[in-house]
Every structure is written in structure tokens, then in C-alpha cells.
Amino acid sequence: MIEISDLYKYYGDYRAVGPLTVTIERGQVVGLLGLNGAGKTTTLRILACDLLPTSGQVRIDGTDVVDDPERIRAKVGYLPETPPLYGEMTVREYLRFVAQLRGVSTKEVTKRVSEILGLTELEGVGDTIISTLSHGFRQRVGIAQSIVHRPALVVLDEPISGLDPVQIVEMRRLIRSLSGEHTVLISSHILSEISETCDRILVIRDGQIAASGTEAELSAQLHGGLSIELTVGRPEGVDLAALSARLRAVTHVERVEPLPPRESGNNVTTLRLTMAEDVRQAVVSCVTNLGCSLLELARAQRELENVFLQLSEARTVPSETASPNTSNTEATS
Amino acid sequence: MSRVLLLTHRELRAAFRSPVGSVVVAAMLLIEGILFYWAALSQKLLSAEVLEQFFYHSSGVTMVAAVALSMRLLAEERQTGTLVLLNTSPISSHEVVLGKFLAASAIVAGATLLSLYMPALIFVNGKVSLGHIAVGAFGLVLLGAATTAIGLFASTLAKSQVVAALLGAAITVGMILMWILAKSTEPPLNEFFGAIALHHENFRPFMNGTLNLGAATYYVAVTYFFLLAATKTLEARRWR
Numbered sequence: 375m376i377e378i379s380d381l382y383k384y385y386g387d388y389r390a391v392g393p394l395t396v397t398i399e400r401g402q403v404v405g406l407l408g409l410n411g412a413g414k415t416t417t418l419r420i421l422a423c424d425l426l427p428t429s430g431q432v433r434i435d436g437t438d439v440v441d442d443p444e445r446i447r448a449k450v451g452y453l454p455e456t457p458p459l460y461g462e463m464t465v466r467e468y469l470r471f472v473a474q475l476r477g478v479s480t481k482e483v484t485k486r487v488s489e490i491l492g493l494t495e496l497e498g499v500g501d502t503i504i505s506t507l508s509h510g511f512r513q514r515v516g517i518a519q520s521i522v523h524r525p526a527l528v529v530l531d532e533p534i535s536g537l538d539p540v541q542i543v544e545m546r547r548l549i550r551s552l553s554g555e556h557t558v559l560i561s562s563h564i565l566s567e568i569s570e571t572c573d574r575i576l577v578i579r580d581g582q583i584a585a586s587g588t589e590a591e592l593s594a595q596l597h598g599g600l601s602i603e604l605t606v607g608r609p610e611g612v613d614l615a616a617l618s619a620r621l622r623a624v625t626h627v628e629r630v631e632p633l634p635p636r637e638s639g640n641n642v643t644t645l646r647l648t649m650a651e652d653v654r655q656a657v658v659s660c661v662t663n664l665g666c667s668l669l670e671l672a673r674a675q676r677e678l679e680n681v682f683l684q685l686s687e688a689r690t691v692p693s694e695t696a697s698p699n700t701s702n703t704e705a706t707s
Numbered sequence: 708m709s710r711v712l713l714l715t716h717r718e719l720r721a722a723f724r725s726p727v728g729s730v731v732v733a734a735m736l737l738i739e740g741i742l743f744y745w746a747a748l749s750q751k752l753l754s755a756e757v758l759e760q761f762f763y764h765s766s767g768v769t770m771v772a773a774v775a776l777s778m779r780l781l782a783e784e785r786q787t788g789t790l791v792l793l794n795t796s797p798i799s800s801h802e803v804v805l806g807k808f809l810a811a812s813a814i815v816a817g818a819t820l821l822s823l824y825m826p827a828l829i830f831v832n833g834k835v836s837l838g839h840i841a842v843g844a845f846g847l848v849l850l851g852a853a854t855t856a857i858g859l860f861a862s863t864l865a866k867s868q869v870v871a872a873l874l875g876a877a878i879t880v881g882m883i884l885m886w887i888l889a890k891s892t893e894p895p896l897n898e899f900f901g902a903i904a905l906h907h908e909n910f911r912p913f914m915n916g917t918l919n920l921g922a923a924t925y926y927v928a929v930t931y932f933f934l935l936a937a938t939k940t941l942e943a944r945r946w947r
Contacts, residue, residue: 422795423794423795423946424791424794424795424946425946426946443946444797444799445797447795447796447797448797450795452791452795454788454791456788458788458789458790458791458792459789460717460721460789461787462720462721462724462725463717463720463721463724467720471713471717472792472796474710474713475710475713475714475792475793475796475798476796476797477797519792
């Protein structure tokens with residue numbers, strides 16, 4: 375679906391992206407994760423035919439973005455960080471305009487706009503003037519405009535930024551619903567959006583792919599295993615040291631660290647276990663054999679955050695000190 | 708609907724949903740009305756002279772209105788971030804320029820047509836030919852189109868609407884003032900400057916009711932030149 379090979383983008387002497395080589399399969403939701411200035415927006419703008427690459431090749435469905443931008447533009451839907459909305463139009467008028475602009479026939483446009491209003495749960499505000507909408511709705515209209523012409527590739531730049539928790543959950547559901555019919559590429563520097571929405575994560579650092587894979591694969595790449603958090607209620611006579619020692623004795627458990635208890639109450643203990651392989655069942659058996667009550671077992675909450683920080687930090691300092699060409703502010707995002 | 712007309716339709720709706728379109732048209736009619744009363748009705752003149760005065764003053768108001776309407780065409784899109792929607796859609800730069808030009812020109816032409824009730828008032832106490840009115844109005848539409856194209860070109864260059872307006876006004880005034888250069892230079896330069904002056908020699912035939920093909924061609928050429936310049940500028944900035 376998307377083949378990027380040896381892509382470079384320079385702003386003057388500043389290298390914003392490159393060398394970047396990656397392939398993305400059809401129907402996947404792929405997250406581009408990186409710190410500010412890592413080159414996410416520049417990469418997405420090149421894919422949306424908004425920016426010309428300095429060198430390298432970007433092909434979408436076999437078509438090169440430089441050779442035939444008109445054809446690419448018809449099959450890509452792009453939502454920039456600030457949704458490009460005409461405030462004086464109603465949501466329905468705006469979506470009709472965008473659909474026709476991107477080649478949806480006049481006959482089909484009414485039906486298609488109704489479908490999109492339904493899919494993005496915007497029916498209630500279809501006849502509302504866009505300038506009066508809240509941030510969450512505006513963001514949703516932004517997504518609606520990016521898919522109204524049934525593009526093969528949907529490119530969303532920070533679609534969840536600035537949303538409240540309820541809107542974030544809805545937006546994640548909406549983005550997930552796009553997979554299959556569309557290939558979706560979303561960028562973010564917020565870990566939870568990426569880990570819960572995407573099939574695959576590309577960690578971008580200093581304009582290059584620092585790591586690629588699912589959350590578990592990235593974690594395994596760094597830690598060499600799985601990390602879980604375990605909260606148990608200890609019976610009288612089983613102290614923390616004994617519990618830790620018994621857990622450490624379970625095959626493939628490499629490390630046991632105490633954490634502040636997740637729940638209040640006497641004898642409640644929370645531990646983080648790092649395992650070379652997934653031996654959660656053995657861990658549960660060990661805990662119950664000791665007479666402990668299992669209160670909670672979950673994948674370590676901070677795991678992906680650690681992965682992200684470790685992958686991103688490696689060369690953060692040099693990239694920050696190499697100041698970008700400030701004449702083009704878009705280059706820094 | 709073609710993409711050009713789609714864009715024209717959106718621009719027209721945007722101009723009249725915001726105060727911009729209505730305010731410019733209302734201001735244009737008000738100022739032309741005041742000037743018509745002051746210059747034409749408050750002194751004794753022949754009917755044809757009244758009409759000439761009307762077209763003379765209207766031409767100035769039309770140029771100001773055209774710059775005011777065209778300054779926002781692309782600068783506003785750049786300011787609000789909506790230009791990216793056009794840049795990433797399968798629409799060519801010349802379609803964008805043409806769509807926006809048609810919308811702004813239609814408003815200027817519409818306001819010109821609305822202002823024609825003033826020359827019609829001459830029939831109450833005098834007599835002028837309908838041909839004179841038609842030719843004068845045609846001249847105003849051509850002048851309006853040329854100035855709109857200049858303003859649109861300025862709008863493709865500037866990031867802010869104020870800068871676009873100043874730049875558009877500067878180019879327009881510069882082109883009007885060519886007649887001063889024409890006066891102060893020797894042949895053949897004086898003829899050249901006279902021929903490219905936006906108003907003086909090129910608009911006078913329309914004021915007098917003469918349909919001058921050379922003058923009409925001049926305005927079409929100016930319009931084409933600045934629309935082409937706007938297209939090339941947009942293209943160069945769109946995909947870099």
C-alpha cells in the first residue's frame with residue numbers, strides 16, 4: 375500500500391526527515407509516534423502531497439507522489455493538526471463541498487454525506503454552523519472530511535490532541551472503525567492513543583524510524599520480555615520477602631520489584647514482575663498456592679511509556695541542539 | 708458541477724454570509740450615490756457630462772471595492788489554515804485561481820449593475836443614449852475584473868489580508884500613475900506608458916460611450932496576465 379524508500383526532506387540545511395524507509399500494509403492502522411520535531415508532520419505532509427520530498431521515493435498503491443500528485447490527492451484523505459474548516463458553512467454543506475471537490479459525483483454526494491454523518495456521529499449537528507461547534511465536534515468534522523471521498527489512505531495528524539476523556543474514547547472508536555476499508559496513518563506524541571488505536575507503531579526519532587512493531591514487540595525489543603503489575607492480599611504469616619522470593623523462583627520470572635500498593639488495606643502488596651516469557655498462569659498459581667488473594671493483574675501501565683522514552687531519548691539532545699530552519703515553522707512539528 | 712464553479716459558489720456564499728460582501732457592495736453604492744449627487748446633480752451639466760462624471764467616479768470606487776474583495780481570497784485561506792484543504796485536493800492551481808476570481812468579479816459586476824439606477828435617473832430631466840450607459844458599465848466591469856485579478860495576485864503572495872490589500876493597492880495605484888510617466892517622457896516611451904496605464908487613456912473611451920476594442924483588449928490582457936501570475940505563484944508555493 376505505502377512504500378517509502380530512502381526518503382529525505384531538508385529545510386535549507388536542516389534535515390527534518392531521512393533516511394526513512396518503511397512499508398505499510400493495506401487496511402492497517404499505523405501510529406507514528408515521536409517527540410515534537412521528530413519529523414512526524416513532515417512525513418505525513420509528504421504522503422498527503424502537501425510537501426515535496428527532497429529525495430527518495432514514496433509510492434501509494436504503486437503511484438509515485440512526485441510523478442502523479444493529482445492521482446494521489448484523489449486517493450488520500452488528510453487531516454492536518456488544525457482541521458481545515460470553513461467556519462461560515464454548516465457541517466453538511468462543508469462535507470458536500472469537500473466531497474465534490476474530491477470527485478464524488480453530484481448524484482452520489484447526498485447519500486455519501488449522510489453515510490459519513492452517521493459514521494462519525496455528526497447527524498445531530500449536520501445543519502449547525504461550523505464556527506459554533508466545540509473542539510471535539512470540529513475534530514470529528516475534520517475526520518469526516520478526510521474520509522468523505524472513500525480514500526484508500528487516511529492521514530491524521532494528531533487527531534486526539536485537545537480532546538476530553540470522553541471524546542478521546544469516542545475518537546479512538548471512530549479511528550478503529552476506519553481500519554479495513556481504509557489504511558490509516560496517525561501521528562501522536564501521546565502514548566495511550568497510539569497503543570490503544572493502532573495495529574502497528576512506528577517510533578520516529580530525528581527523522582528516522584527508531585523502532586517498529588506492536589506494543590508487545592517494542593516492549594520485548596527493549597526489555598526482552600513482558601512486564602506485569604500484580605496486586606495481592608497477603609494472609610497472616612506470609613511476608614513481602616517470602617512472597618517475592620517465591621515469585622522469583624517461578625521459571626522465566628527475572629525481576630520482582632515492590633511498588634506502592636494500588637489498594638488500601640492491611641497486607642495489600644503491589645509488585646512489578648519482569649518475565650522473559652509470558653508465564654502469567656504460573657504466577658497466579660504461585661500466588662494462590664501461598665494462600666494470597668489475587669486482587670489485580672495487569673500489564674505494567676508505564677511499560678509503553680518507558681519504551682517510548684528509551685527509544686526517543688537516545689538522540690534527543692543532538693536533534694534539539696541542531697536548530698531547525700526557523701523560516702519554516704511547519705518544519706519543526 | 709465543475710470544480711471551478713464549485714469554488715465560485717462557495718466563495719460567493721462565504722462573501723455574503725460574512726459581512727464582507729454586503730458591506731463592500733453597500734459602501735460602493737453609498738459612495739457612488741454621494742459622488743453622483745455631489746458632482747452631477749448639484750451643478751448644471753449636460754446629460755452626457757453627468758454620465759461621464761458618474762463613470763469617472765464609479766471607476767475609482769470600483770477599483771477600491773475590487774481590491775477590498777480580492778484581498779481575502781487566498782490570504783484568508785492561508786491565515787485560517789484552510790488552504791491545505793485545496794492544496795491536498797485533486798484541484799489544479801488554475802482552477803483555484805479561476806474559481807475565486809469569478810466569485811469576486813461577479814460581486815463587483817453585480818454591484819456595478821445595481822449602481823446603474825443612477826444614470827437611469829438622468830432620464831427624469833435629460834436625455835442620454837442607452838448605448839452610452841451600456842458601454843460605460845461594460846468598461847466598469849472590465850476595470851473591476853482587471854483590478855480583481857491584481858488583488859488576487861497580491862493575495863497569493865501575502866500571508867495576511869492587510870498586506871494583501873496594501874500590495875494590491877500599491878500595484879493598482881502604480882499602474883494608474885503610469886499616465887504621469889506618459890506625460891513626462893518623450894516619444895516613444897510616453898505612448899508605451901500611456902498604453903499600459905490602468906485608467907487614464909484606457910478608461911476614457913468607455914466614459915465617453917465609445918466602445919474601443921483596443922482598450923477592451925487591454926483590460927482583458929491585464930486580467931489574464933495577473934491571473935496567470937497568481938496561478939504560477941500558487942503553484943510554486945503549493946508543492947515545494
